[in-house]
Amino acid sequence: MGVGADSRAATRADRRSGLSQQRKCVGPVLRKTCFVVCGATVGFVLLLGVSLLYLPDPYKAEQFVPEENRVVTLLIWTHPFGQYRKLPNCSALYQIGGCTLTDDGRVYSQADAVIIHHRDVATGHGDLPSEPRPLEQKWIWMNYESPTHTPRLGRFEGVYNLTMTYRADSDIFLPYGYLVPRGSRTEGLHDRFAHSLRSPSLRRLLRPRLVAWVISNWSESHARVALYHQLSRYIRVDVFGRAGRPLPEDSGGSVVRLVGRYQFYLALENSQHTDYITEKLWNAVRAGAVPVVLGPSRQNYERFLPPEAFIHVDDFPTVRGLARYLLMLRRHPARLRRHLDWRGSYSLHQPAFWAEHYCTACRAVRKTRDRTYSVQDLTRWFHS
Ligand SMILES: *[C@@H]1O[C@H](CO)[C@@H](O)[C@H](O)[C@H]1NC(C)=O
Ligand SMILES: *[C@@H]1O[C@H](CO)[C@@H](O)[C@H](O)[C@H]1NC(C)=O
Numbered sequence: 307m308g309v310g311a312d313s314r315a316a317t318r319a320d321r322r323s324g325l326s327q328q329r330k331c332v333g334p335v336l337r338k339t340c341f342v343v344c345g346a347t348v349g350f351v352l353l354l355g356v357s358l359l360y361l362p363d364p365y366k367a368e369q370f371v372p373e374e375n376r377v378v379t380l381l382i383w384t385h386p387f388g389q390y391r392k393l394p395n396c397s398a399l400y401q402i403g404g405c406t407l408t409d410d411g412r413v414y415s416q417a418d419a420v421i422i423h424h425r426d427v428a429t430g431h432g433d434l435p436s437e438p439r440p441l442e443q444k445w446i447w448m449n450y451e452s453p454t455h456t457p458r459l460g461r462f463e464g465v466y467n468l469t470m471t472y473r474a475d476s477d478i479f480l481p482y483g484y485l486v487p488r489g490s491r492t493e494g495l496h497d498r499f500a501h502s503l504r505s506p507s508l509r510r511l512l513r514p515r516l517v518a519w520v521i522s523n524w525s526e527s528h529a530r531v532a533l534y535h536q537l538s539r540y541i542r543v544d545v546f547g548r549a550g551r552p553l554p555e556d557s558g559g560s561v562v563r564l565v566g567r568y569q570f571y572l573a574l575e576n577s578q579h580t581d582y583i584t585e586k587l588w589n590a591v592r593a594g595a596v597p598v599v600l601g602p603s604r605q606n607y608e609r610f611l612p613p614e615a616f617i618h619v620d621d622f623p624t625v626r627g628l629a630r631y632l633l634m635l636r637r638h639p640a641r642l643r644r645h646l647d648w649r650g651s652y653s654l655h656q657p658a659f660w661a662e663h664y665c666t667a668c669r670a671v672r673k674t675r676d677r678t679y680s681v682q683d684l685t686r687w688f689h690s
């Protein structure tokens with residue numbers, strides 16, 4: 307799987323050769339050459355260090371390869387969760403040209419690709435398009451829920467041509483959020499959805515409140531609720547959302563404003579799976595609170611953001627240890643700052659549901675036309 311896999315492998319190979327370059331630079335005879343080569347190497351390695359963060363496909367270097375000019379038609383099979391949204395103009399919003407998006411099922415036989423939102427066809431409200439499908443047409447499996455909340459996968463084995471999810475190894479990869487290095491070529495592409503992050507001033511470090519948590523689906527069977535029960539024995543956690551105090555307004559914007567008054571935010575995923583890192587984390591980042599995360603492993607998070615940018619519950623043998631650490635940070639702003647200084651080098655991009663998803667899919671379809679794909683082992687892959 308993975309239209310973007312080649313470039314990832316290439317990056318790894320480049321990095322290896324960069325490191326061996328550095329080792330060659332020890333002999334005094336080569337001092338001067340080394341100065342130049344090492345300098346360049348260090349710069350290069352730094353650059354790669356940054357690009358090791360997972361970035362969605364369109365942001366990789368390959369985007370500068372010219373595309374063919376043919377217009378493709380992408381059929382949106384259902385509006386996700388039955389909620390109608392106006393379809394975006396990909397060219398105006400994302401500078402992605404050559405896309406005709408439609409939600410009119412009558413053009414099915416002319417569509418180059420059909421994007422199918424899993425939940426809508428899995429729960430019986432909608433059906434798959436009728437077979438046989440037009441030759442060359444691709445069916446795209448789109449899903450942003452975790453495996454735990456993705457029912458009836460088995461019914462869809464051998465049906466799809468491309469996957470589109472938050473997983474970095476999807477054929478079409480678009481996560482819930484991602485960091486873009488400041489000053490990179492790609493930074494300017496998406497001003498509208500990018501938020502510049504700032505290293506905090508002292509005033510912003512000394513926020514009045516300690517820990518916030520916004521939770522809408524309270525379930526005693528979730529690991530996150532168990533963690534909350536334990537943590538709140540040691541420190542005060544302000545709970546908002548359906549299970550706690552109501553939010554001023556149930557919008558992403560107001561969550562960010564609310565969390566902006568706190569030093570820490572509990573970004574606890576409803577279930578723990580590879581790359582399943584949702585807007586909970588990115589809203590905290592946007593608000594300038596240090597996220598305390600429960601989700602996949604620390605190593606997995608580090609593919610998406612710098613190691614010091616979050617506190618992982620697994621960093622501590624006990625929840626008490628975690629609580630003590632947060633209290634220590636509150637007393638020592640200089641230590642807290644270490645968790646926030648990275649912000650100066652990035653902006654945050656949070657893709658809009660579902661406009662960017664459709665446009666990103668369309669771009670992928672343009673790049674992969676004339677190729678055939680078949681998604682095998684959907685269940686095994688998605689649960690891995
Ligand atoms: C989309 O936007 C482009 C330029 O921003 C414009 O030329 C084009 O007419 C728009 N397309 C539609 C269907 O509105
Ligand atoms: C809430 O959590 C329960 C338990 O995991 C799950 O069965 C249910 O689907 C969730 N509801 C929503 C709206 O996500």
Ligand SMILES: *[C@@H]1O[C@H](CO)[C@@H](O)[C@H](O)[C@H]1NC(C)=O
Nearest residue numbers: 442443464466467678679680
């Ligand atoms: C799409 O997938 C189906 C089912 O695996 C396959 O029969 C078909 O050839 C594929 N088409 C393309 C264009 O990849």
